[in-house]
Amino acid sequence: MFSYCADPDTLGTFRWFSCYLTNGVHWSFYLSFLKVLGLLAVTAPVALAFGFMGAMAARSHFPPLSWLGKGYIAIVRGVPDIAFFLFFVIALDQAFEWTRHKILCPEWTDPIRQGNDFIVCQAAKLPLGTAPEWVHETYGFFLAIITFSIVFGAFAANVLFGGMRAVPHAQLETAEAYGMTRRQTFWRILVPQMWVYALPGLSNLWMVLIKATPLLFLLGIEDIVYWARELGGTKTSRFTQYPHGDWRMWYFLFLLIFYLGMTRVSEIGLEKLMRKLSHGQATSGGELLRKETTA
Amino acid sequence: MSCLQTIQDYGLRSLGIGERLLPKNDFTLCEQFTLIGSGMIWNVYFGIMALATGFFLATALAVGKASTNKWLRKPSEWFIFLFRGSPLFIQFFFAYFFFLSLKKSYPMFDAFTSAWLGALIVLFLNTAAYSGEIFYGALRSIPKGDIEAADAYGMTGWARFRRIVWPTMLRLAWPAYTNEAIFLFHATTLVFFSAFPAWQQRGDALYYASYFADKTFNPFVPYPILAFYFILLTLVIVWGFGMINKRLNRHLPAARQTKMRFKLNLAR
Numbered sequence: 001m002f003s004y005c006a007d008p009d010t011l012g013t014f015r016w017f018s019c020y021l022t023n024g025v026h027w028s029f030y031l032s033f034l035k036v037l038g039l040l041a042v043t044a045p046v047a048l049a050f051g052f053m054g055a056m057a058a059r060s061h062f063p064p065l066s067w068l069g070k071g072y073i074a075i076v077r078g079v080p081d082i083a084f085f086l087f088f089v090i091a092l093d094q095a096f097e098w099t100r101h102k103i104l105c106p107e108w109t110d111p112i113r114q115g116n117d118f119i120v121c122q123a124a125k126l127p128l129g130t131a132p133e134w135v136h137e138t139y140g141f142f143l144a145i146i147t148f149s150i151v152f153g154a155f156a157a158n159v160l161f162g163g164m165r166a167v168p169h170a171q172l173e174t175a176e177a178y179g180m181t182r183r184q185t186f187w188r189i190l191v192p193q194m195w196v197y198a199l200p201g202l203s204n205l206w207m208v209l210i211k212a213t214p215l216l217f218l219l220g221i222e223d224i225v226y227w228a229r230e231l232g233g234t235k236t237s238r239f240t241q242y243p244h245g246d247w248r249m250w251y252f253l254f255l256l257i258f259y260l261g262m263t264r265v266s267e268i269g270l271e272k273l274m275r276k277l278s279h280g281q282a283t284s285g286g287e288l289l290r291k292e293t294t295a
Numbered sequence: 296m297s298c299l300q301t302i303q304d305y306g307l308r309s310l311g312i313g314e315r316l317l318p319k320n321d322f323t324l325c326e327q328f329t330l331i332g333s334g335m336i337w338n339v340y341f342g343i344m345a346l347a348t349g350f351f352l353a354t355a356l357a358v359g360k361a362s363t364n365k366w367l368r369k370p371s372e373w374f375i376f377l378f379r380g381s382p383l384f385i386q387f388f389f390a391y392f393f394f395l396s397l398k399k400s401y402p403m404f405d406a407f408t409s410a411w412l413g414a415l416i417v418l419f420l421n422t423a424a425y426s427g428e429i430f431y432g433a434l435r436s437i438p439k440g441d442i443e444a445a446d447a448y449g450m451t452g453w454a455r456f457r458r459i460v461w462p463t464m465l466r467l468a469w470p471a472y473t474n475e476a477i478f479l480f481h482a483t484t485l486v487f488f489s490a491f492p493a494w495q496q497r498g499d500a501l502y503y504a505s506y507f508a509d510k511t512f513n514p515f516v517p518y519p520i521l522a523f524y525f526i527l528l529t530l531v532i533v534w535g536f537g538m539i540n541k542r543l544n545r546h547l548p549a550a551r552q553t554k555m556r557f558k559l560n561l562a563r
Contacts, residue, residue: 078526080481
């Protein structure tokens with residue numbers, strides 16, 4: 001982009017840094033920030049949907065369904081989330097391939113697990129061996145999103161379940177007295193009211209989700225952590241020489257500041273949202289707002 | 296090879312004692328249980344050491360953040376924001392490369408680049424920030440009457456803090472602090488997946504679990520074993536912290552004692 005970047009004399013000057021904006025490898029680094037934001041944008045609603053279904057299942061009066069929901073919520077309590085990440089990425093991949101194998105190659109009689117190998121027929125491979133690279137990358141990203149959604153869905157289910165239970169019971173009894181069915185009570189009375197109780201937990205969850213995004217690196221995605229390690233180091237597999245020493249520390253300092261910024265922005269945004277939702281609510285937050293405006 | 300033999304060979308493998316080579320193929324359940332259990336030594340070490348040291352810094356931070364003096368309050372606020380606002384994973388990476396470049400200029404920082412010290416320092420600072428915020432919240436919700444009673448008895452300064460403020464703060468913060476302790480133990484699994492090297496394959500529980508999962512391409516055995524160990528650990532933590540909670544509340548009439556109901560509120 002800048003013509004002076006081709007001139008070796010610029011190396012010693014401060015202007016050299018602007019050349020980092022234009023080279024292709026660094027563009028992968030900048031684009032990986034979009035990957036992180038994309039993951040957040042997709043995962044948050046999907047996880048919320050998972051959580052909603054989990055909470056609904058846990059409230060169910062049909063015991064097996066309620067056990068399923070409660071088990072889903074409880075499993076995240078005792079086990080580190082990173083273990084889930086590492087587990088689901090392989091497990092989901094194998095589950096998909098196994099299903100495709102059963103459908104696409106019914107004539108195959110060999111066992112799929114042979115010792116330490118997991119063998120499916122060629123046509124069942126995901127993605128297909130002939131697929132271009134972007135398909136592989138997208139598939140990896142897709143797996144990562146499902147993994148994140150399952151784990152954070154369990155957290156969200158816990159929060160939403162708590163929020164549903166926090167809605168004053170008298171509200172539900174009133175609905176029943178008006179002759180509403182269980183389904184009507186749930187959708188018309190419970191769901192609209194639970195959000196204000198669930199919001200503190202959900203905003204906390206959002207913070208946890210932001211702070212979990214660097215774990216993408218462990219799922220084999222070329223994310224910001226991957227590129228910071230690659231670019232900060234003196235040598236990489238593809239390029240043997242960089243014009244600087246070990247800068248990984250500075251790259252990670254930059255990531256640290258990036259995340260601090262994200263946290264700060266979310267904090268401010270969530271506070272505004274909470275103020276909006278508390279407006280006119282019979283909670284202490286709503287009371288505080290009322291006093292502020294009347295005083 | 297009998298299971299007892301395996302335990303003798305690999306029981307302390309994570310510390311470098313026993314058989315040098317990890318099993319290569321035909322993994323038995325016993326081997327997986329033993330090695331992953333052996334790795335738990337590191338998780339417990341990191342967790343306990345970070346909690347024990349972080350507790351004191353957390354108290355100092357809470358008092359600092361609640362202080363009216365700007366020079367005490369601002370640094371505490373910034374410290375807490377810095378460590379709570381950024382991912383632990385990135386903190387590990389940054390600290391490792393920071394220690395690495397320190398080591399280049401000053402060889403005495405050699406130990407800091409190994410996990411047992413370097414990662415411990417990060418965990419110590421991190422848990423201090425999280426617990427500091429919890430303690431700060433508790434400090435602000437100490438009943439006004441308690442402080443007034445202390446004043447009426449003529450207690451000031453250190454005596455008032457040591458005998459009234461601090462015990463009440465702990466009592467109020469304890470359930471949340473238990474939660475933090477559980478999350479800290481979970482966070483210790485990140486150590487060997489960030490930059491800190493597992494020297495001679497001496498890693499923690501998750502390190503061995505992922506070793507088995509990579510070798511067998513079968514995640515359905517090692518990860519449930521890991522989950523089993525961690526659920527066990529969580530139960531032990533809940534029990535231990537519950538005992539302390541009982542002691543902190545022992546002066547209260549039975550009805551007013553805050554029952555420790557373990558509830559996952561996502562503090563981290």
